Amino acid sequence: MAQTLHKYLNTIFTLFIFSSLHVTQSHEFSRKLSTKSLGFKKLKLTHLHFYFHDTISGDHPTAVLVAQAPTTKNSSTSFGGVFVMDDPLTVGPEPNSTLVGSAQGIYASDSLSEVRLLMALTFVFVEGKHNGSTLSLLGSNSIFAPLREMPIVGGSGVFRFATGYALAKTHTSNLTSLDAIIEYNVYVLHY
Numbered sequence: 001m002a003q004t005l006h007k008y009l010n011t012i013f014t015l016f017i018f019s020s021l022h023v024t025q026s027h028e029f030s031r032k033l034s035t036k037s038l039g040f041k042k043l044k045l046t047h048l049h050f051y052f053h054d055t056i057s058g059d060h061p062t063a064v065l066v067a068q069a070p071t072t073k074n075s076s077t078s079f080g081g082v083f084v085m086d087d088p089l090t091v092g093p094e095p096n097s098t099l100v101g102s103a104q105g106i107y108a109s110d111s112l113s114e115v116r117l118l119m120a121l122t123f124v125f126v127e128g129k130h131n132g133s134t135l136s137l138l139g140s141n142s143i144f145a146p147l148r149e150m151p152i153v154g155g156s157g158v159f160r161f162a163t164g165y166a167l168a169k170t171h172t173s174n175l176t177s178l179d180a181i182i183e184y185n186v187y188v189l190h191y
């Protein structure tokens with residue numbers, strides 16, 4: 001009887017030890033891994049080239065003014081104006097060119113002295129092997145400069161661990177309607 005009880009307690013004790021070990025492991029906060037163990041083998045450099053269509057005018061705008069300050073309309077730089085965009089990205093500059101994704105996010109005029117936009121957007125790709133993958137861009141866009149550079153701060157899907165930069169160049173713009181087509185060259189390091 002005593003032996004059976006001893007065995008029983010032993011089993012309980014063993015189970016307790018193992019389960020507490022298990023609990024400790026599954027609640028581990030941080031551990032070191034090799035990149036290979038998650039399937040990340042080789043760092044690659046990818047160049048993406050596309051055109052960004054920003055349409056403010058007409059019945060089907062892809063960028064809309066969602067907020068502004070009482071003084072925005074009087075500001076020479078539209079300081080305080082905030083737009084939300086879902087702008088199509090295409091292979092060529094023509095609006096009917098093949099769609100490769102969209103630029104979804106926000107741009108806001110954040111300079112009192114020049115027309116400069118804070119860009120906070122996600123490139124959401126739909127093309128081929130990039131379908132469903134994204135790149136996140138966060139940077140300052142001095143829109144009248146011939147070439148603007150903005151950082152790529154991350155990515156998802158095939159672009160996990162992405163880091164890089166985007167170069168933007170105005171292809172065409174209409175100063176009346178404020179619609180613009182921008183050429184983008186994006187360089188990203190990713191696995």
Ligand SMILES: *[C@@H]1O[C@H](CO)[C@@H](O)[C@H](O)[C@H]1NC(C)=O
Nearest residue numbers: 069070071072073074075076
């Ligand atoms: C904007 O400028 C106009 C003309 O100068 C002026 O009458 C108006 O009060 C200004 N509005 C604001 C919000 O500063």
Ligand SMILES: *[C@@H]1O[C@H](CO)[C@@H](O)[C@H](O)[C@H]1NC(C)=O
Nearest residue numbers: 092093094095096097098099
């Ligand atoms: C795009 O439109 C132009 C004229 O508007 C036409 O010539 C061209 O063939 C079209 N391209 C495609 C891929 O549909």
Ligand SMILES: *[C@@H]1O[C@H](CO)[C@@H](O)[C@H](O)[C@H]1NC(C)=O
Nearest residue numbers: 125126127128129130131132
């Ligand atoms: C992209 O993926 C979505 C969802 O998986 C699918 O519906 C769509 O057809 C794909 N598009 C292309 C161009 O492969």
Ligand SMILES: *[C@@H]1O[C@H](CO)[C@@H](O)[C@H](O)[C@H]1NC(C)=O
Nearest residue numbers: 057058174175176177178179
């Ligand atoms: C620029 O936009 C205005 C207003 O929408 C339009 O009337 C004009 O035709 C456009 N200019 C060009 C060159 O597309």
